[in-house]
Amino acid sequence: MAAKTPENLLWSLPVPSVKELAMKGLATVPARYIRDDVEECTSSDPNQAFLGVPLIDMDKLVNPETRDMEVHKLHAACKDWGAFQLINHGLCSRTVRSMKAKTEEFFNLDLEEKQRWAQKPGSLEGYGQxxxxSEDQKLEWCDMIYLRALPLPLRNLGFWPATPHGYREAIESYCEGIRELAVSLMGFIAKGLLGVGGKRFSEAFEDGRYELRMNCYPPCPEPEKVVGIAPHADISGITFLLDCRDVAGLQVQKDGHWFTVRPIADAIVVNLGHILEITSNGIYKAPQHRAIVDRWKERLSVVAFCYPSPDTDIGPAKELIEAGRPALYRTLKLEEYFKRFYDWNLGAVPFIDTLKL
Incomplete structure (x- = not known):
């Protein structure tokens, strides 16, 4: 029996495991993965190869003696790129190591074991894509597992892998660390945007919504013909990406060019989502980004999507409007914001444009 067609983006049709395909030693890519709808996934414009996403130092943000200069750099990164690499982020090194190791162990499990945590009709959570x-939709060269982690009532442990041993505990510890980092970083982002402390912005993320997506990009015999994740901008407030290995794959678009983000040891890549684009009234942008794949190497990543609390108004910051800037976006609650996205169905009009006044 054919799978029922999803009514919105809240759930996904089952598809083959890309890792299982890669393990067969294919010489060519199956037709459904060939992405002639996406420009060739090559590296950065060679004439601008010296450019890279900015580097922000959390130690300098928390140090009163270096804070102002680093906040200025942070503001410029958010305005010009919408993305940066964060060093000295303060996440527990043991927690980070465990998250990387357990994620690698999970994707190395037998397919039958991974499918114990597979997505189900009506839910986007779980292992799959x-x-x-639709049955004729082009596919991405990626296996993933997506979980809602915070607040606790959102957790559905039926999708949280019990194997490998300790993975659930690693996910829980990592997400708690990410929450603390998001709360702290949002205060500095607000200071850069508004020129004043951002206590209410930080507080909005203390009780916010946190979701994790662990990705596996297997080696591909024709990497130039596929895409790991198609170009998109995140709908989150802020997103943190942790590469599990020293394998580049994330690309960020700036001024019409794609720039490959080279992994830095012990760094986390941060990119802004649509919620911060709206909050900044368009001063900051949620960047288009994508994942490319390697011919020989597997890439693994852990992505944390961070949203403010449900009672937060998603709209331009009042300080910007009171300063005389006309509001470019409507204001709505988080629940309505999610509903609009999940009903959007990957439409031709960019999602952010549907929220403009």
């Missing part, structure tokens, strides 16, 4: 809403 996101946003597959």
């Amino acid at each position: 996101a946003f597959v809403i």
Whole structure:
């Protein structure tokens, strides 16, 4: 019996495991993965190869003697790139190591074991591939597992892998660390945007919504013909990406060019989502980004999507409007914001444009 077609983006059709395909030693890519709808996934414009996403030092943000200069750099990174690499972020090194190791162990499990945590009709959570809403849709060269982690009532442990041993505990510890980092970083982002402390912005993320997506990009015999994740901008407030290995794959678009983000040891890549684009009234942008894949090497990543608390108004910051800037976006609650996205169905109009006044 054919799978029922999803009614919105809240769930995804089952698809083959890309890792299982890669393990067969294919010489060519199956037709459904060939992405002639996406420009060739090559590296950065060679004439601008010296450019890279900015580097922000959390130690300098928390140090009163260096804070102002680093906040200025942070503001410029958010305005010009919408992305940066964060060093000295303060996440527990043991927690980070465990998260990387357990994620690698999970994707190395037998397919049958991984499918114990597979997505189910009506839910985007679980092991599979996101946003597959039709049988003829082009697919991404990626396996993933997506989980809602915070607040606690959102957790569905039926999708949280009990294997490998300790993975659930690693996920829980990592997400708690990410929450603390998001709360702290949001205060500095608000200071850069508004020129004043951002206590209410930080507080909004203390009780916010946190979701994790662990990705596996297997080696591909024709990497130039596929995409790991298609170009998109995140709908989060802020997103943290942790590469599990020293394998580049994330690309960020700036001024019409794609720039490959080279992994830095012990750094986390941060990119802004649509919620911060709206909050900044368009001063900051949620960047288009994508994942490319390697011919020989597997890439693994852990992505944390951070949202403010449900009672937060998603709209331009009042300080900006009171300063005389006309509001470019409507204001709505988080629940309505999510509903609009999940009903959007990957439309031709960018999601952010549907929220403009």
